[in-house]
Amino acid sequence: MNDTVLEIVGLHKSFGALAVTRNINFRLEIGARHALIGPNGAGKTTLVNLITGALAPSSGSIRLEGRDITRYSPQRRVSLGLARTFQINSLFPSMTVVENIALAVVANMHIDAKLWGALNRRKQVLIELERLLDVFNLSGSACQLISNLAYGQRRLVELALALALKPKVLILDEPAAGLPKEDSGKLSELLRRLPADLAVIVIEHDMQIVFGFADRITVLAEGSVLTQGTPSEIRADAKVREVYLGQARND
Numbered sequence: 001m002n003d004t005v006l007e008i009v010g011l012h013k014s015f016g017a018l019a020v021t022r023n024i025n026f027r028l029e030i031g032a033r034h035a036l037i038g039p040n041g042a043g044k045t046t047l048v049n050l051i052t053g054a055l056a057p058s059s060g061s062i063r064l065e066g067r068d069i070t071r072y073s074p075q076r077r078v079s080l081g082l083a084r085t086f087q088i089n090s091l092f093p094s095m096t097v098v099e100n101i102a103l104a105v106v107a108n109m110h111i112d113a114k115l116w117g118a119l120n121r122r123k124q125v126l127i128e129l130e131r132l133l134d135v136f137n138l139s140g141s142a143c144q145l146i147s148n149l150a151y152g153q154r155r156l157v158e159l160a161l162a163l164a165l166k167p168k169v170l171i172l173d174e175p176a177a178g179l180p181k182e183d184s185g186k187l188s189e190l191l192r193r194l195p196a197d198l199a200v201i202v203i204e205h206d207m208q209i210v211f212g213f214a215d216r217i218t219v220l221a222e223g224s225v226l227t228q229g230t231p232s233e234i235r236a237d238a239k240v241r242e243v244y245l246g247q248a249r250n251d
């Protein structure tokens with residue numbers, strides 16, 4: 001059986017004469033926990049934008065479950081199961097946590113207003129809502145307005161929204177950014193509760209999160225893959241230490 005869910009082959013992106021993504025290759029298997037690390041300007045965000053379709057590559061290909069999605073729109077990629085965390089400004093601040101998540105669940109189940117009244121549909125939505133609130137420990141704040149939540153809680157709601165899409169691949173772009181150190185410990189714990197069959201790519205500067213979460217790490221430098229390996233291989237790699245780990249947030 002082929003367990004590959006996402007495959008990146010020879011991906012290349014130039015802005016004019018500047019090549020910012022150079023011949024990137026990697027594959028994710030079902031349930032993978034993959035981290036993308038590298039110094040500022042290494043090309044991590046550009047690579048995510050290529051995978052999600054926000055940018056078109058100059059060459060190379062992206063396959064999701066064997067299907068070539070290289071030229072698909074971002075929306076079509078999402079509908080096929082490629083999600084990334086929502087930005088905070090995609091939450092509705094004057095609505096509650098549960099209302100925000102419910103909107104995403106209902107949209108993903110393609111339930112229109114007329115069918116919403118059907119009891120079994122309503123039950124399905126409620127079961128899914130309960131599951132998402134539970135995964136992210138949000139049940140206690142379900143009825144709070146987003147505008148009253150602390151920053152860390154809002155980030156959890158974004159994660160819940162992304163999971164409401166029932167993705168096969170989830171890209172987490174710096175989930176710990178802006179979180180106080182004590183909350184990043186909690187974030188690690190919650191990341192471990194993501195569904196086992198979901199393939200996750202995390203881009204993160206916090207090395208405690210990266211090494212606690214990833215089973216495989218790709219290190220980017222100047223747009224290229226410097227090396228890939230298991231956390232212990234990456235930790236022991238002299239090149240990586242030189243270009244990155246010595247300067248990363250790992251206190």
Ligand SMILES: Nc1ncnc2c1ncn2[C@@H]1O[C@H](COP(=O)(O)OP(=O)(O)OP(=O)(O)O)[C@@H](O)[C@H]1O
Pocket residue numbers: 015018020038039040041042043044045046047
């Ligand atoms: N639209 C663009 N036009 C020209 N150059 C760009 C563009 N977008 C990104 N770059 C350049 O591409 C390189 C990689 O940027 P990118 O944001 O992908 O790096 P990064 O690894 O995500 O960095 P950081 O960790 O700081 O977010 C940088 O040198 C950046 O200046």
